[in-house]
Amino acid sequence: MNKLTMAVIGLGHMGRHMIHRLLPQFAEKIELVAVCDNDESSMQREVTEAGIRPQLYTDYRQLLDEVALDLVYIAVPPSLHYDVARIAFEKGIHVFCEKPLANSLTEARSLVELAEKANVLNAVHFSLPLDPAVLKLKELVEEQAICGIQRMDLYLEFPQWPRAWQQNPWITSRQQGGYLLEVGIHWIQMIQQVFGPITHVKSEIEFPTDSHQSESRVQAVLRLHNGIEIHLSGTDKREGEERVSLVVHGEEGTLALENWRNLYRSGKDTDPQPVPVDDVVSPLPILKQIIQILNGDSGIIYDFYDGYNAQVILEALRKPGVGFTDLRPQLMGDKQ
Incomplete structure (x- = not known):
């Protein structure tokens, strides 16, 4: 070969x-x-x-x-x-x-x-949807481990942007940079793969006075096709270490994917406990x-179809309308 x-x-x-x-x-x-x-x-x-x-x-x-x-x-x-x-x-x-x-x-x-x-x-x-922790999260959701999902919280919170290892001429630019473009896109696409289409977005976004600089604060609600809402909190002024996490609140507990790869599960009356993912076989x-x-x-x-549908959500977050924006006319339907 x-x-x-x-x-x-x-x-x-x-x-x-x-x-x-x-x-x-x-x-x-x-x-x-x-x-x-x-x-x-x-x-x-x-x-x-x-x-x-x-x-x-x-x-x-x-x-x-x-x-x-x-x-x-x-x-x-x-x-x-x-x-x-x-x-x-x-x-x-x-x-x-x-x-x-x-x-x-x-x-x-x-x-x-x-x-x-x-x-x-x-x-x-x-690659996030195929990470072992996300595959385990999906498995637990499908098994109704926390029963029906009530809502989710998505945290994109950084003490500074860009991060120390991430210096380049465009990473802070409003045109090409910012944590929504660089980090948020991964979580948007993962949510679309695990939980289904995001069809509506309502966003409030703050930019620095310098018109060339990327976003500083974001508060948004992303609504899934089934009505479940994801509340997004984004900032570049977080106190302490960065937090990039998704917390899924269910009727009988929560599942939290903290800082990309650390999965936790809690019951209604129990504290969060780590969920091992060593047994998960990832195709990455x-x-x-x-x-x-x-x-x-x-x-x-x-593929690029998935990239486009993630970008629809990204652009709605970065350029908010009044109230919820219905994104269904822009999303591409099932692949042929």
């Missing part, structure tokens, strides 16, 4: 994670043949540290034009996702894209259409699933 050929475009945090941590796990199945970043010296340093010798480019258009590829991983800022993916689709290259899918709902919808026309694999790097990482699919086997991915 021939190795799949892959390029990484963008060596920010996720691009570096790909070349240093993920790709070495699958060295027998996929080969990194090209890398692109606009910082040539940093790019050279990263590939040297990774012990690899791909072709290096500072122009993604040139890379996509000159290198024969099976797959491209797009890890550039959101404003560039559309153009990189568009060119890749035109050349029949499979696309693995970071979230959010695009920089606007218009771009996201266009990318769905371009992906369908190209008839190639298209995946967004959403997403790259593994993509490799399986490209080699003709089955796999689980979240």
